Amino acid sequence: MARKKSEEESSEIEAVDLISLLSTPETTDSYEIELSVPEQDLDLIALGKEELREEAVKLAKAKTLLPNKEVRPIASQTLSSPTPLRPSSITPTQTISIAKPKVTSSKTINCLDALQGYENDSFEQIIKDISACQRCGLCKTRKNVVPGIGNTKAKLVLIGEAPGADEDIQGIPFVGKAGQHLDKIIAAAGFNKKDLYICNILKCRPPNNRDPNNDEMRVCTPFLQRQLALIKPKMIACLGNIACHYVIGPSMPGITRLRGQWFDSIFGIPTFAMYHPSYLIRSASREKGSPNWQMWQDIRALKAKYDESGK
Ligand code: URA
Numbered sequence: 001m002a003r004k005k006s007e008e009e010s011s012e013i014e015a016v017d018l019i020s021l022l023s024t025p026e027t028t029d030s031y032e033i034e035l036s037v038p039e040q041d042l043d044l045i046a047l048g049k050e051e052l053r054e055e056a057v058k059l060a061k062a063k064t065l066l067p068n069k070e071v072r073p074i075a076s077q078t079l080s081s082p083t084p085l086r087p088s089s090i091t092p093t094q095t096i097s098i099a100k101p102k103v104t105s106s107k108t109i110n111c112l113d114a115l116q117g118y119e120n121d122s123f124e125q126i127i128k129d130i131s132a133c134q135r136c137g138l139c140k141t142r143k144n145v146v147p148g149i150g151n152t153k154a155k156l157v158l159i160g161e162a163p164g165a166d167e168d169i170q171g172i173p174f175v176g177k178a179g180q181h182l183d184k185i186i187a188a189a190g191f192n193k194k195d196l197y198i199c200n201i202l203k204c205r206p207p208n209n210r211d212p213n214n215d216e217m218r219v220c221t222p223f224l225q226r227q228l229a230l231i232k233p234k235m236i237a238c239l240g241n242i243a244c245h246y247v248i249g250p251s252m253p254g255i256t257r258l259r260g261q262w263f264d265s266i267f268g269i270p271t272f273a274m275y276h277p278s279y280l281i282r283s284a285s286r287e288k289g290s291p292n293w294q295m296w297q298d299i300r301a302l303k304a305k306y307d308e309s310g311k
Pocket of ligand 1: 160161162163164167172173174175176178179
């Protein structure tokens with residue numbers, strides 16, 4: 001007679017089964033390149049991903065250009081409501097200074113100098129400003145800007161790194177294969193996509209889906225700040241190594257160690273680190289302990305926190 005499963009075992013089995021319903025890993029198109037660079041502590045050679053090692057080396061070099069900052073995860077019980085957004089004295093005609101993550105020796109991450117929008121800001125205005133933006137070279141190669149989509153009063157904002165080819169064509173984030181995978185994950189966890197806001201750090205596609213560089217992320221961040229200032233989310237989920245390192249802190253370990261934990265972020269809003277869906281598409285295994293399995297644990301933890309956090 002079959003042994004009665006403990007609650008924990010049943011929920012793990014359920015998780016693996018549900019995850020196995022998600023799309024079959026595919027590795028044939030641009031998402032190959034678009035893959036967020038995984039953690040440097042992964043043995044990429046063992047995984048047969050030589051090209052990823054090169055990407056990881058590139059990332060490591062880029063990181064040395066960034067200030068070192070010590071940041072610790074925040075205990076999930078201590079998650080507080082986001083730092084109130086300070087009203088801005090900046091008017092749309094003034095130039096907004098480019099926000100840089102502040103460097104301090106403190107153990108806690110500091111917010112950007114001003115997590116603020118413009119006075120009387122609106123999503124329409126932000127989209128207009130993004131469309132007119134020429135702050136970096138990506139304006140020359142973009143087909144469309146990709147500001148963000150979803151509920152402008154969302155409690156939870158999902159932040160990826162940059163639009164890919166499909167997003168560039170449609171002007172909407174996460175509509176390609178990675179996005180479809182993400183849709184399945186969030187739906188499986190019980191989120192209603194209409195309740196969320198989804199966007200990227202960069203609002204324009206880097207050519208050939210290369211990684212965003214730090215200058216591009218810095219000059220684009222004010223748009224994300226303005227979006228967050230209007231939305232006032234209670235929490236952020238950051239997808240992938242690049243977005244997590246930018247938003248949580250450059251001296252953080254790789255995503256395999258960050259994932260599933262809450263951090264303070266440059267925006268002063270509790271931020272949950274998660275794998276990028278592109279990485280999950282690349283990983284075939286749904287076994288216990290695999291990235292897809294870990295993502296399932298993480299998305300459920302996020303959903304539980306989301307449900308706890310009230311309206
Ligand atoms: N990857 C991202 O980080 N963002 C998108 O919008 C699509 C793919």
